[in-house]
Amino acid sequence: MRKLAIIGASGHGKVVADIARRKGYKEIVFLDDNDSIHECGGYPVIGKSTEAGTIDADVIIGIGNAGVRKQIQESLPDEKLVTLIHPDAVVAEDVVIGKGTVVMAGAVINPGVRIGKGCIINTCSSVDHDCEVGDYVHIAVGSHLCGTVSVGSGTWIGAGATVSNNTSICTDCMIGAGAVIVNDIRESGTYVGVPARRMDMEEKSVKKCGGGGYPAG
Ligand SMILES: CC(C)(COP(=O)(O)OP(=O)(O)OC[C@H]1O[C@@H](n2cnc3c(N)ncnc32)[C@H](O)[C@@H]1OP(=O)(O)O)[C@@H](O)C(=O)NCCC(=O)NCCS
Structure with missing residues:
Protein backbone atom coordinates (compact mmCIF):
# COMPACT_ATOMS: atom_id res chain seq x y z
CA MET A 1 0.00 0.00 0.00
CA ARG A 2 1.04 3.63 -0.40
CA LYS A 3 2.91 5.84 1.97
CA LEU A 4 0.99 8.02 4.47
CA ALA A 5 2.06 11.45 5.72
CA ILE A 6 0.41 12.53 8.98
CA ILE A 7 0.42 16.26 9.70
CA GLY A 8 0.91 16.88 13.43
CA ALA A 9 3.39 14.85 15.49
CA SER A 10 1.26 14.84 18.65
CA GLY A 11 -0.46 12.34 20.92
CA HIS A 12 -3.46 12.36 18.59
CA GLY A 13 -1.12 11.92 15.60
CA LYS A 14 0.37 8.87 17.26
CA VAL A 15 -3.08 7.25 17.50
CA VAL A 16 -3.73 8.11 13.85
CA ALA A 17 -0.42 6.40 12.94
CA ASP A 18 -1.49 3.27 14.80
CA ILE A 19 -4.72 3.13 12.77
CA ALA A 20 -2.75 3.66 9.54
CA ARG A 21 -0.41 0.79 10.40
CA ARG A 22 -3.39 -1.51 11.09
CA LYS A 23 -4.93 -0.44 7.77
CA GLY A 24 -1.82 -1.68 5.98
CA TYR A 25 0.24 1.46 5.30
CA LYS A 26 3.81 0.20 4.96
CA GLU A 27 5.50 3.60 5.24
CA ILE A 28 4.28 6.25 7.69
CA VAL A 29 5.92 9.64 8.16
CA PHE A 30 5.02 12.81 10.05
CA LEU A 31 5.10 16.46 9.01
CA ASP A 32 5.27 19.04 11.81
CA ASP A 33 6.15 22.74 11.99
CA ASN A 34 8.03 22.29 15.27
CA ASP A 35 11.71 21.77 14.35
CA SER A 36 12.54 20.17 17.70
CA ILE A 37 10.31 17.09 17.14
CA HIS A 38 12.07 14.33 15.21
CA GLU A 39 9.83 11.32 15.75
CA CYS A 40 6.32 10.38 16.84
CA GLY A 41 5.15 6.91 17.83
CA GLY A 42 8.34 5.47 16.35
CA TYR A 43 7.84 7.18 12.96
CA PRO A 44 10.12 9.94 11.62
CA VAL A 45 9.21 13.61 11.25
CA ILE A 46 10.52 14.41 7.77
CA GLY A 47 9.37 17.95 7.09
CA LYS A 48 6.87 20.74 7.65
CA SER A 49 3.11 20.83 7.09
CA THR A 50 3.61 23.04 4.03
CA GLU A 51 5.25 20.06 2.26
CA ALA A 52 2.03 18.03 2.41
CA GLY A 53 0.80 19.25 -0.97
CA THR A 54 3.88 18.02 -2.81
CA ILE A 55 4.88 14.85 -0.94
CA ASP A 56 4.31 11.58 -2.83
CA ALA A 57 1.99 10.11 -0.21
CA ASP A 58 -1.58 10.03 1.01
CA VAL A 59 -2.16 12.70 3.66
CA ILE A 60 -4.21 12.90 6.86
CA ILE A 61 -4.20 15.55 9.59
CA GLY A 62 -3.48 14.41 13.14
CA ILE A 63 -4.22 17.70 14.91
CA GLY A 64 -6.95 18.08 17.56
CA ASN A 65 -7.51 21.81 17.06
CA ALA A 66 -10.44 22.11 14.64
CA GLY A 67 -9.45 25.56 13.40
CA VAL A 68 -5.92 24.45 12.51
CA ARG A 69 -7.23 21.21 11.02
CA LYS A 70 -9.63 23.16 8.82
CA GLN A 71 -6.99 25.66 7.71
CA ILE A 72 -4.52 22.94 6.69
CA GLN A 73 -7.07 20.60 5.11
CA GLU A 74 -8.54 23.36 2.97
CA SER A 75 -5.11 24.26 1.64
CA LEU A 76 -4.60 20.71 0.33
CA PRO A 77 -5.85 19.12 -2.89
CA ASP A 78 -8.79 16.87 -2.05
CA GLU A 79 -7.29 13.87 -3.88
CA LYS A 80 -4.33 13.71 -1.46
CA LEU A 81 -6.57 13.31 1.61
CA VAL A 82 -7.78 9.96 2.90
CA THR A 83 -10.36 8.80 5.44
CA LEU A 84 -9.06 6.43 8.13
CA ILE A 85 -11.31 3.98 9.95
CA HIS A 86 -9.89 1.71 12.67
CA PRO A 87 -10.55 -1.97 11.87
CA ASP A 88 -12.28 -2.32 15.26
CA ALA A 89 -14.77 0.48 14.61
CA VAL A 90 -18.27 -0.57 13.53
CA VAL A 91 -19.57 1.50 10.64
CA ALA A 92 -22.90 0.70 8.92
CA GLU A 93 -22.75 0.12 5.19
CA ASP A 94 -24.68 3.22 4.11
CA VAL A 95 -22.75 5.71 6.27
CA VAL A 96 -21.18 8.60 4.35
CA ILE A 97 -17.87 9.91 5.76
CA GLY A 98 -15.93 12.88 4.38
CA LYS A 99 -12.25 13.09 3.46
CA GLY A 100 -9.76 13.64 6.27
CA THR A 101 -12.04 12.16 8.92
CA VAL A 102 -10.58 9.63 11.38
CA VAL A 103 -12.72 7.02 13.14
CA MET A 104 -10.98 5.53 16.18
CA ALA A 105 -11.12 2.09 17.82
CA GLY A 106 -14.42 1.00 19.32
CA ALA A 107 -16.47 3.76 17.69
CA VAL A 108 -19.91 2.72 16.44
CA ILE A 109 -21.62 4.57 13.60
CA ASN A 110 -25.12 3.35 12.81
CA PRO A 111 -27.18 3.41 9.57
CA GLY A 112 -28.28 6.62 7.92
CA VAL A 113 -25.44 8.74 9.37
CA ARG A 114 -23.60 11.42 7.38
CA ILE A 115 -20.28 12.71 8.73
CA GLY A 116 -18.45 15.66 7.19
CA LYS A 117 -14.81 16.13 6.32
CA GLY A 118 -11.92 16.55 8.76
CA CYS A 119 -13.82 15.10 11.75
CA ILE A 120 -12.52 13.01 14.65
CA ILE A 121 -14.85 10.24 15.80
CA ASN A 122 -12.86 9.29 18.85
CA THR A 123 -12.34 6.07 20.81
CA CYS A 124 -15.52 4.27 21.95
CA SER A 125 -17.85 7.08 20.92
CA SER A 126 -21.13 6.36 19.15
CA VAL A 127 -23.17 8.10 16.50
CA ASP A 128 -26.63 6.60 16.23
CA HIS A 129 -29.00 6.31 13.29
CA ASP A 130 -29.64 9.24 10.96
CA CYS A 131 -27.30 11.74 12.66
CA GLU A 132 -25.85 14.58 10.58
CA VAL A 133 -22.35 15.62 11.68
CA GLY A 134 -20.81 18.72 10.06
CA ASP A 135 -17.21 19.34 9.02
CA TYR A 136 -14.28 19.47 11.50
CA VAL A 137 -16.42 18.16 14.38
CA HIS A 138 -14.78 16.22 17.22
CA ILE A 139 -16.86 13.54 18.92
CA ALA A 140 -14.51 12.92 21.87
CA VAL A 141 -13.78 9.66 23.66
CA GLY A 142 -16.82 7.86 25.06
CA SER A 143 -19.36 10.46 23.98
CA HIS A 144 -22.67 9.51 22.42
CA LEU A 145 -24.99 11.05 19.86
CA CYS A 146 -28.43 9.41 20.11
CA GLY A 147 -30.56 9.01 16.97
CA THR A 148 -31.31 11.85 14.55
CA VAL A 149 -28.97 14.37 16.15
CA SER A 150 -27.46 17.18 14.13
CA VAL A 151 -24.07 18.70 15.04
CA GLY A 152 -22.87 21.87 13.30
CA SER A 153 -19.39 22.29 11.84
CA GLY A 154 -16.50 23.00 14.19
CA THR A 155 -18.32 21.78 17.29
CA TRP A 156 -16.53 19.70 19.93
CA ILE A 157 -18.56 17.14 21.89
CA GLY A 158 -16.53 16.56 25.10
CA ALA A 159 -15.52 13.22 26.55
CA GLY A 160 -18.40 11.19 27.92
CA ASP A 200 -19.77 32.44 30.39
CA MET A 201 -16.12 31.59 29.85
CA GLU A 202 -15.70 30.87 26.17
CA GLU A 203 -12.19 32.30 25.70
CA LYS A 204 -10.75 30.29 28.57
CA SER A 205 -12.44 27.03 27.70
CA VAL A 206 -11.46 27.03 24.05
CA LYS A 207 -7.81 27.51 25.07
CA LYS A 208 -7.84 24.58 27.51
CA CYS A 209 -9.34 22.20 24.97
CA GLY A 210 -7.00 23.09 22.14
CA GLY A 211 -9.61 25.16 20.35
CA GLY A 212 -12.67 23.02 19.84
CA GLY A 213 -14.29 25.38 17.38
CA TYR A 214 -13.19 27.58 14.50
CA PRO A 215 -13.19 30.88 16.42
CA ALA A 216 -10.12 29.95 18.44
CA GLY A 217 -8.23 29.03 15.27
C1 LIG B 1 -16.03 22.70 29.66
C2 LIG B 1 -14.55 23.00 29.61
C3 LIG B 1 -14.19 23.34 28.18
C4 LIG B 1 -14.30 24.18 30.53
O1 LIG B 1 -12.93 24.44 30.65
P1 LIG B 1 -12.45 25.82 31.37
O2 LIG B 1 -13.08 26.99 30.71
O3 LIG B 1 -10.98 25.77 31.44
O4 LIG B 1 -13.14 25.76 32.75
P2 LIG B 1 -12.49 25.57 34.21
O5 LIG B 1 -11.78 24.26 34.31
O6 LIG B 1 -11.74 26.81 34.56
O7 LIG B 1 -13.80 25.48 35.09
C5 LIG B 1 -14.68 26.59 35.25
C6 LIG B 1 -15.84 26.12 36.05
O8 LIG B 1 -16.64 25.22 35.26
C7 LIG B 1 -16.71 23.93 35.90
N1 LIG B 1 -16.57 22.94 34.84
C8 LIG B 1 -15.53 22.80 33.97
N2 LIG B 1 -15.78 21.80 33.12
C9 LIG B 1 -16.95 21.27 33.48
C10 LIG B 1 -17.71 20.19 32.96
N3 LIG B 1 -17.29 19.47 31.92
N4 LIG B 1 -18.89 19.94 33.55
C11 LIG B 1 -19.32 20.67 34.60
N5 LIG B 1 -18.65 21.71 35.13
C12 LIG B 1 -17.48 22.00 34.55
C13 LIG B 1 -15.53 23.90 36.87
O9 LIG B 1 -15.75 23.02 37.92
C14 LIG B 1 -15.47 25.33 37.30
O10 LIG B 1 -16.48 25.56 38.23
P3 LIG B 1 -16.28 26.63 39.46
O11 LIG B 1 -16.10 27.96 38.78
O12 LIG B 1 -17.55 26.52 40.21
O13 LIG B 1 -15.07 26.17 40.18
C15 LIG B 1 -13.68 21.79 30.05
O14 LIG B 1 -13.68 21.59 31.43
C16 LIG B 1 -14.12 20.47 29.41
O15 LIG B 1 -15.08 19.82 29.79
N6 LIG B 1 -13.35 20.09 28.38
C17 LIG B 1 -13.59 18.89 27.62
C18 LIG B 1 -12.33 18.03 27.62
C19 LIG B 1 -12.55 16.83 26.76
O16 LIG B 1 -13.64 16.36 26.54
N7 LIG B 1 -11.48 16.30 26.21
C20 LIG B 1 -11.62 15.20 25.28
C21 LIG B 1 -10.30 14.69 24.84
S1 LIG B 1 -10.57 13.35 23.69
Whole structure:
Protein backbone atom coordinates (compact mmCIF):
# COMPACT_ATOMS: atom_id res chain seq x y z
CA MET A 1 0.00 0.00 0.00
CA ARG A 2 1.04 3.63 -0.40
CA LYS A 3 2.91 5.84 1.97
CA LEU A 4 0.99 8.02 4.47
CA ALA A 5 2.06 11.45 5.72
CA ILE A 6 0.41 12.53 8.98
CA ILE A 7 0.42 16.26 9.70
CA GLY A 8 0.91 16.88 13.43
CA ALA A 9 3.39 14.85 15.49
CA SER A 10 1.26 14.84 18.65
CA GLY A 11 -0.46 12.34 20.92
CA HIS A 12 -3.46 12.36 18.59
CA GLY A 13 -1.12 11.92 15.60
CA LYS A 14 0.37 8.87 17.26
CA VAL A 15 -3.08 7.25 17.50
CA VAL A 16 -3.73 8.11 13.85
CA ALA A 17 -0.42 6.40 12.94
CA ASP A 18 -1.49 3.27 14.80
CA ILE A 19 -4.72 3.13 12.77
CA ALA A 20 -2.75 3.66 9.54
CA ARG A 21 -0.41 0.79 10.40
CA ARG A 22 -3.39 -1.51 11.09
CA LYS A 23 -4.93 -0.44 7.77
CA GLY A 24 -1.82 -1.68 5.98
CA TYR A 25 0.24 1.46 5.30
CA LYS A 26 3.81 0.20 4.96
CA GLU A 27 5.50 3.60 5.24
CA ILE A 28 4.28 6.25 7.69
CA VAL A 29 5.92 9.64 8.16
CA PHE A 30 5.02 12.81 10.05
CA LEU A 31 5.10 16.46 9.01
CA ASP A 32 5.27 19.04 11.81
CA ASP A 33 6.15 22.74 11.99
CA ASN A 34 8.03 22.29 15.27
CA ASP A 35 11.71 21.77 14.35
CA SER A 36 12.54 20.17 17.70
CA ILE A 37 10.31 17.09 17.14
CA HIS A 38 12.07 14.33 15.21
CA GLU A 39 9.83 11.32 15.75
CA CYS A 40 6.32 10.38 16.84
CA GLY A 41 5.15 6.91 17.83
CA GLY A 42 8.34 5.47 16.35
CA TYR A 43 7.84 7.18 12.96
CA PRO A 44 10.12 9.94 11.62
CA VAL A 45 9.21 13.61 11.25
CA ILE A 46 10.52 14.41 7.77
CA GLY A 47 9.37 17.95 7.09
CA LYS A 48 6.87 20.74 7.65
CA SER A 49 3.11 20.83 7.09
CA THR A 50 3.61 23.04 4.03
CA GLU A 51 5.25 20.06 2.26
CA ALA A 52 2.03 18.03 2.41
CA GLY A 53 0.80 19.25 -0.97
CA THR A 54 3.88 18.02 -2.81
CA ILE A 55 4.88 14.85 -0.94
CA ASP A 56 4.31 11.58 -2.83
CA ALA A 57 1.99 10.11 -0.21
CA ASP A 58 -1.58 10.03 1.01
CA VAL A 59 -2.16 12.70 3.66
CA ILE A 60 -4.21 12.90 6.86
CA ILE A 61 -4.20 15.55 9.59
CA GLY A 62 -3.48 14.41 13.14
CA ILE A 63 -4.22 17.70 14.91
CA GLY A 64 -6.95 18.08 17.56
CA ASN A 65 -7.51 21.81 17.06
CA ALA A 66 -10.44 22.11 14.64
CA GLY A 67 -9.45 25.56 13.40
CA VAL A 68 -5.92 24.45 12.51
CA ARG A 69 -7.23 21.21 11.02
CA LYS A 70 -9.63 23.16 8.82
CA GLN A 71 -6.99 25.66 7.71
CA ILE A 72 -4.52 22.94 6.69
CA GLN A 73 -7.07 20.60 5.11
CA GLU A 74 -8.54 23.36 2.97
CA SER A 75 -5.11 24.26 1.64
CA LEU A 76 -4.60 20.71 0.33
CA PRO A 77 -5.85 19.12 -2.89
CA ASP A 78 -8.79 16.87 -2.05
CA GLU A 79 -7.29 13.87 -3.88
CA LYS A 80 -4.33 13.71 -1.46
CA LEU A 81 -6.57 13.31 1.61
CA VAL A 82 -7.78 9.96 2.90
CA THR A 83 -10.36 8.80 5.44
CA LEU A 84 -9.06 6.43 8.13
CA ILE A 85 -11.31 3.98 9.95
CA HIS A 86 -9.89 1.71 12.67
CA PRO A 87 -10.55 -1.97 11.87
CA ASP A 88 -12.28 -2.32 15.26
CA ALA A 89 -14.77 0.48 14.61
CA VAL A 90 -18.27 -0.57 13.53
CA VAL A 91 -19.57 1.50 10.64
CA ALA A 92 -22.90 0.70 8.92
CA GLU A 93 -22.75 0.12 5.19
CA ASP A 94 -24.68 3.22 4.11
CA VAL A 95 -22.75 5.71 6.27
CA VAL A 96 -21.18 8.60 4.35
CA ILE A 97 -17.87 9.91 5.76
CA GLY A 98 -15.93 12.88 4.38
CA LYS A 99 -12.25 13.09 3.46
CA GLY A 100 -9.76 13.64 6.27
CA THR A 101 -12.04 12.16 8.92
CA VAL A 102 -10.58 9.63 11.38
CA VAL A 103 -12.72 7.02 13.14
CA MET A 104 -10.98 5.53 16.18
CA ALA A 105 -11.12 2.09 17.82
CA GLY A 106 -14.42 1.00 19.32
CA ALA A 107 -16.47 3.76 17.69
CA VAL A 108 -19.91 2.72 16.44
CA ILE A 109 -21.62 4.57 13.60
CA ASN A 110 -25.12 3.35 12.81
CA PRO A 111 -27.18 3.41 9.57
CA GLY A 112 -28.28 6.62 7.92
CA VAL A 113 -25.44 8.74 9.37
CA ARG A 114 -23.60 11.42 7.38
CA ILE A 115 -20.28 12.71 8.73
CA GLY A 116 -18.45 15.66 7.19
CA LYS A 117 -14.81 16.13 6.32
CA GLY A 118 -11.92 16.55 8.76
CA CYS A 119 -13.82 15.10 11.75
CA ILE A 120 -12.52 13.01 14.65
CA ILE A 121 -14.85 10.24 15.80
CA ASN A 122 -12.86 9.29 18.85
CA THR A 123 -12.34 6.07 20.81
CA CYS A 124 -15.52 4.27 21.95
CA SER A 125 -17.85 7.08 20.92
CA SER A 126 -21.13 6.36 19.15
CA VAL A 127 -23.17 8.10 16.50
CA ASP A 128 -26.63 6.60 16.23
CA HIS A 129 -29.00 6.31 13.29
CA ASP A 130 -29.64 9.24 10.96
CA CYS A 131 -27.30 11.74 12.66
CA GLU A 132 -25.85 14.58 10.58
CA VAL A 133 -22.35 15.62 11.68
CA GLY A 134 -20.81 18.72 10.06
CA ASP A 135 -17.21 19.34 9.02
CA TYR A 136 -14.28 19.47 11.50
CA VAL A 137 -16.42 18.16 14.38
CA HIS A 138 -14.78 16.22 17.22
CA ILE A 139 -16.86 13.54 18.92
CA ALA A 140 -14.51 12.92 21.87
CA VAL A 141 -13.78 9.66 23.66
CA GLY A 142 -16.82 7.86 25.06
CA SER A 143 -19.36 10.46 23.98
CA HIS A 144 -22.67 9.51 22.42
CA LEU A 145 -24.99 11.05 19.86
CA CYS A 146 -28.43 9.41 20.11
CA GLY A 147 -30.56 9.01 16.97
CA THR A 148 -31.31 11.85 14.55
CA VAL A 149 -28.97 14.37 16.15
CA SER A 150 -27.46 17.18 14.13
CA VAL A 151 -24.07 18.70 15.04
CA GLY A 152 -22.87 21.87 13.30
CA SER A 153 -19.39 22.29 11.84
CA GLY A 154 -16.50 23.00 14.19
CA THR A 155 -18.32 21.78 17.29
CA TRP A 156 -16.53 19.70 19.93
CA ILE A 157 -18.56 17.14 21.89
CA GLY A 158 -16.53 16.56 25.10
CA ALA A 159 -15.52 13.22 26.55
CA GLY A 160 -18.40 11.19 27.92
CA ALA A 161 -21.07 13.70 26.86
CA THR A 162 -24.48 12.51 25.69
CA VAL A 163 -26.66 14.26 23.14
CA SER A 164 -30.33 13.22 23.36
CA ASN A 165 -32.16 12.04 20.28
CA ASN A 166 -33.71 14.55 17.86
CA THR A 167 -31.65 17.49 19.15
CA SER A 168 -29.53 19.93 17.15
CA ILE A 169 -26.31 21.65 18.17
CA CYS A 170 -25.23 24.64 16.08
CA THR A 171 -21.75 25.37 14.73
CA ASP A 172 -18.66 26.18 16.83
CA CYS A 173 -19.86 24.91 20.21
CA MET A 174 -17.81 23.35 23.00
CA ILE A 175 -19.82 20.74 24.89
CA GLY A 176 -18.05 20.01 28.21
CA ALA A 177 -17.00 16.56 29.34
CA GLY A 178 -19.92 14.61 30.80
CA ALA A 179 -22.59 17.09 29.69
CA VAL A 180 -26.05 15.92 28.73
CA ILE A 181 -27.73 17.88 25.95
CA VAL A 182 -31.52 17.63 26.13
CA ASN A 183 -32.57 20.69 24.13
CA ASP A 184 -31.45 22.26 20.85
CA ILE A 185 -28.44 24.60 21.11
CA ARG A 186 -28.89 27.50 18.72
CA GLU A 187 -26.10 29.84 19.88
CA SER A 188 -22.38 29.05 19.60
CA GLY A 189 -20.67 28.80 23.01
CA THR A 190 -19.56 26.47 25.79
CA TYR A 191 -22.15 24.28 27.51
CA VAL A 192 -21.62 22.07 30.58
CA GLY A 193 -23.56 20.02 33.10
CA VAL A 194 -26.63 17.83 33.35
CA PRO A 195 -28.76 19.10 31.75
CA ALA A 196 -26.24 21.29 29.93
CA ARG A 197 -26.23 25.06 30.47
CA ARG A 198 -24.16 27.77 28.82
CA MET A 199 -20.89 28.82 30.51
CA ASP A 200 -19.77 32.44 30.39
CA MET A 201 -16.12 31.59 29.85
CA GLU A 202 -15.70 30.87 26.17
CA GLU A 203 -12.19 32.30 25.70
CA LYS A 204 -10.75 30.29 28.57
CA SER A 205 -12.44 27.03 27.70
CA VAL A 206 -11.46 27.03 24.05
CA LYS A 207 -7.81 27.51 25.07
CA LYS A 208 -7.84 24.58 27.51
CA CYS A 209 -9.34 22.20 24.97
CA GLY A 210 -7.00 23.09 22.14
CA GLY A 211 -9.61 25.16 20.35
CA GLY A 212 -12.67 23.02 19.84
CA GLY A 213 -14.29 25.38 17.38
CA TYR A 214 -13.19 27.58 14.50
CA PRO A 215 -13.19 30.88 16.42
CA ALA A 216 -10.12 29.95 18.44
CA GLY A 217 -8.23 29.03 15.27
C1 LIG B 1 -16.03 22.70 29.66
C2 LIG B 1 -14.55 23.00 29.61
C3 LIG B 1 -14.19 23.34 28.18
C4 LIG B 1 -14.30 24.18 30.53
O1 LIG B 1 -12.93 24.44 30.65
P1 LIG B 1 -12.45 25.82 31.37
O2 LIG B 1 -13.08 26.99 30.71
O3 LIG B 1 -10.98 25.77 31.44
O4 LIG B 1 -13.14 25.76 32.75
P2 LIG B 1 -12.49 25.57 34.21
O5 LIG B 1 -11.78 24.26 34.31
O6 LIG B 1 -11.74 26.81 34.56
O7 LIG B 1 -13.80 25.48 35.09
C5 LIG B 1 -14.68 26.59 35.25
C6 LIG B 1 -15.84 26.12 36.05
O8 LIG B 1 -16.64 25.22 35.26
C7 LIG B 1 -16.71 23.93 35.90
N1 LIG B 1 -16.57 22.94 34.84
C8 LIG B 1 -15.53 22.80 33.97
N2 LIG B 1 -15.78 21.80 33.12
C9 LIG B 1 -16.95 21.27 33.48
C10 LIG B 1 -17.71 20.19 32.96
N3 LIG B 1 -17.29 19.47 31.92
N4 LIG B 1 -18.89 19.94 33.55
C11 LIG B 1 -19.32 20.67 34.60
N5 LIG B 1 -18.65 21.71 35.13
C12 LIG B 1 -17.48 22.00 34.55
C13 LIG B 1 -15.53 23.90 36.87
O9 LIG B 1 -15.75 23.02 37.92
C14 LIG B 1 -15.47 25.33 37.30
O10 LIG B 1 -16.48 25.56 38.23
P3 LIG B 1 -16.28 26.63 39.46
O11 LIG B 1 -16.10 27.96 38.78
O12 LIG B 1 -17.55 26.52 40.21
O13 LIG B 1 -15.07 26.17 40.18
C15 LIG B 1 -13.68 21.79 30.05
O14 LIG B 1 -13.68 21.59 31.43
C16 LIG B 1 -14.12 20.47 29.41
O15 LIG B 1 -15.08 19.82 29.79
N6 LIG B 1 -13.35 20.09 28.38
C17 LIG B 1 -13.59 18.89 27.62
C18 LIG B 1 -12.33 18.03 27.62
C19 LIG B 1 -12.55 16.83 26.76
O16 LIG B 1 -13.64 16.36 26.54
N7 LIG B 1 -11.48 16.30 26.21
C20 LIG B 1 -11.62 15.20 25.28
C21 LIG B 1 -10.30 14.69 24.84
S1 LIG B 1 -10.57 13.35 23.69
